[in-house]
Amino acid sequence: MNDDQDTGRALPERGVPAERVLAEIRALRRADAPTHGGRLFAYVYDPAVAGLDELTAAAHAESAHVNGLDPTAFPSLLAMENALVGAAARLLGGGPGSTAPDAVGSVTSGGTESLILAVKAARDARPEVAEPRIAVPVTAHAAFAKAAHYLRVALDPVPVDPVTLRPSAADVAAAIRPGTVLVACSAPSYAHGVIDPVAEIAAVAAAAGVRCHVDACFGGWTLPWLRRLGAPVPPFDLAVDGVTSISVDLHKYAYAPKGVSVLLHRDPALRAPQYFAYADWPGYTMINPGIASTRSGGPIAAAYATLRHLGEDGYLRLAAATRDAVAGLADAVRGVDGLRLLAEPESTVVCFTSTDPKLDLFVLVDELTARGWHTQPQLAYGELPASVHLTVTASVAPRVAEFGPDLADAAAAARAAGPVALPAELTALAATLTPEALTPELVAGLAAGLGLGGPSGGAPDATVNALLDAAPPALRERLLVEFVGLLQRPTH
């Protein structure tokens, strides 16, 4: 086999020199959305601190082969995990001198795992409940639905006010039933950046004897700094009576590389049912706080290095830069006719919608992409309109002045182009099709109609978004599975 044919094979016949392997990865990376530079408003969290990537890469390498499976074999990992949990507890209302002095926690692989474990702990603390349920605002992260699905727990959705985008404590109370093991709320919600009324929700949960988890995966590492900078952040953490657990993702606003979140419980008894222990086999006795058994120490060492290096002064400075960037982006949105902030920013999200039928948000998103700004479209849901989400990080601050003119320009171009006109048969299909009726032939037809899976790269994203937007959630889910299944095919 010649070298060219071999390119891209994970397992070549003959091993490839290290330098060339790295060059290949760098070449592949060029097709990616830009992880640095403040122009990607989702997926990545970039503080734009010189030298931090080098530090975290070195720290990751030091511990990449360390295994979190057994904390006694690798005390370095236990020490770093305990330090991370201690830092998160102190930041979030726990630790010495607080109202939650006995708070304990675990380092997990991400927000989803933290939420799954919070639900597992709540479920397994109530073995007498035959059909456990959780009450979750519809604006809470989809990972709660995933947890409910994986753990066979029923999910009772709590509506939100279409104006404030918040659930009311009364509606949470109404959703609590005899089998409810956990109430959830967000600080803030990912989609809109809105902080739920945590104190009131925790109070109704406590009155019912039910656990209350605060999902601060997104905001847990920004709200405390924003408050110190003078922002009116309401109580949302372990300082609130009735909050039994809280999660914060270090791979978001702690600016650590991917793979680290912290789940805190108010006391060790609340955490105990989170563990999985097993001794009924002839191998080693198993005791895991989380889902994985073998776990790399790399992400944990990288997170530890990030926190140590940035320090409180660093996070305060980054929070101030982020706050100013949020204000600037919100002003840019206010300055464009036909766009409206869906919520006044109260954390680090800017979320806006269109008030002009001629200004199609999905077309706007594509126009912004063409101008080098990568935003996140959100489909219409219930009474909530489609919207555009911007996760704002410190790296955006130097870019804010460029965003306003580009947004205005993109909006003008989107208006000129007009809304997405889906082929009539596709719109009709999306509106009437049920997931059960979705045969492989229909999917293939839809995919071909959109140019997906073909050599040309497919239809503009706006077309795909418009199709999904026209479909009810259950059909959206099926279509997503089919479409992504077309992308995830082995290379031979």
Ligand SMILES: *Cc1c(COP(=O)(O)O)cnc(C)c1O
């Ligand atoms: C990101 C996020 C999650 C899920 O976290 P992952 O790290 O992506 O698994 C959960 N809740 C909120 C509010 C989030 O922002």
